[in-house]
Amino acid sequence: MVVLRDGMCPGLSEELVVALRAADITTGTWVLINLFTLFNLALLAIRRVLLAQHTAFPVSGADLYEDLLSSTAILSTGNPSLDKLLDSGLYTGELTELAGGPGSGKTQVCFGVAVNISYQLKQSVIYVDSTGGLSASRLLQMLQAKSCNIEEQMEALQRIQVFPVFDIFSLLGCLHHFRCVGLQQASAGGGSVKAVIVDSVSAVISPILGGKQNEGMSMMMQVAGLLKTIAKDFNVAVLVTNTVTRDGNGQLKAGMGQTWSHVPRIRILLQRLERPGSTCSSVRTATLAKSSRQPCHLKEEFDLQCWGRSEEQLYGMSGKRKLENTEPS
């Protein structure tokens, strides 16, 4: 709510502001809340101005639907199994979360999505990296599998903008920067920005959650609010990664607590396959833990190497389960 200042609206003079402050009224919230006891014309005028400035605008459902049809895009992840789980891909305007333990493949999926969007769809991607896990050589490797043309590879790499942030204040500053100047200016690359990937949100938030710190939760929800606003206003798909914890029954669930669990629209849990024979396998299982479009607990297996292979290799065999023949002898 705004602080009351002299000259904000007709009738709000300096003496009135001082008198209000003496009664411990400094913001417009009091004015709006106390509807029945206002007889002073000046205060009524103030209330009218505040209402005009701060009320939300109702939108009809039909308009909203039209909007959705014209502006939502579905971005494929590049992996048919994941696309099946996500109901054909990442939807713009929504927040999708990938949760998994260490080494489960979250960063690799983020790379795959970024490469697919920048090479296949020729759109820009913003990658906010908070773990130092971004490896441009791996991105190049994935691009080299898709095309042999060096020009195209370099162009695709240029469409991926990387923002390294390592603590919560930098992340908040970065997200505010996107909101203020818009994603086009922030990225300054060719093509419009279609996805914002944050890897990982839990790395910057878990040090401030819990214990005697009371600010952690509020900062986490500020990040959530900013990400959702960015997704909606700029029509981008937001992909975040998170850690996992075990609940009382030993089941895996996403980290950062109950409050954060309501933030993403879609949640996918990634796990390594515990197969007795091979120890060095790149197959992972993805389970749909939360979705507004598909029934939950759908499971798919996929191979992390699928982004590193060319089209013929991928579609020559069924893109789903690809087990290497790992026995050397």
Added chain:
Amino acid sequence: MQRDVSSYAIAPSVKVKLLNAGFLSAADLCDLRPLQLSKEACISQEEAVEVLQAVRCEPGQERAAAGRLTALELLGREQELGTIVTFCSALDMALGGGMPVGKTTEVCGAPGVGKTQLCIQLSVDVQIPACFGGLGGKSLYIDTEGSFLVQRAVDLAQAAVEHCGLLAEDSEQQEALKVFTVETILSNLFLVRCHDYVELLAETYLLADFLAQHPGVRLVVIDSIAFSFRHDFEDLSQRTRLLNGLAQRLIQMATNHNVAVILTNQMTTKVWSGQSKLVPALGESWGHAATQRLILHWEGTHRLASLYKSPSQREATVPYQITGQGFRDAPPSDQPKASDDPSVRQSGSLSKRPRTEEDQSTRT
């Protein structure tokens, strides 16, 4: 645009006073002078000045805009930074040339498997001059267990100098050999001894200043991070928070100052559905802290190194051995069943980063 006051890096007590006085967003604060602000919000004048500085110059946003790169620029930067060779060619190939500079790597292993040996080897290898394919940098060794032995470092340094001496061909390399001696190696190795976790945390806070004063440092080794955090800790959730904060500071330092950070971790037994497994210590959330994770383990009498987690390399397991001269490849007659795929041999060619020190490390 309106940015909430609570999202700035201001002390919590000051934030509470600002919010009570009705200052909810940056727009409310930007027109005020410090004296006015301190009177209205009942904070001291120094605090008012700090608040206005934090809100006005908006360092977070400028930094966010300034620190950004395209992936193409990042690729160039990665290739410039290079890697630190370990002198075990199989491990170097699995790692894509060696330990990456600008990332954090965690080395886990049971006692006696060779973690400290690897750390001392890397502290010597980072100093190999650039004309031999090394980085020519200095190293900082933070020792929490007291397991650093100077005599062993001398042995490894002598072996490295001899190795480079055998390789020296042209005059530039001969010149470099004159400065690459055991004495200079030891003088470029900075050693810090931390006795408990408070000293370790304090050291990481001071690390930024140290690295700014010594820009030649290319390697920071913390051996080991588990030791100080595993005993004397009643509150495990506090330990997790401290470790997460520590991990973020280390990766920030690795990125901003272009150093490789190596952390050593111990192993613990986890009992899971009736079976027990040896897993790295410090909990599951610590697994996310380092960019790369290397697990050293025994297989009978052979030592194996497994790359468990890496953003750019495939998982692989390679054998190695510790000799009098340091960390080396295992002798070929002795190799246990190499449990990596036949296609992992090609993984070396999949990572297309130029490996300039590869020719040096293949001869062991």
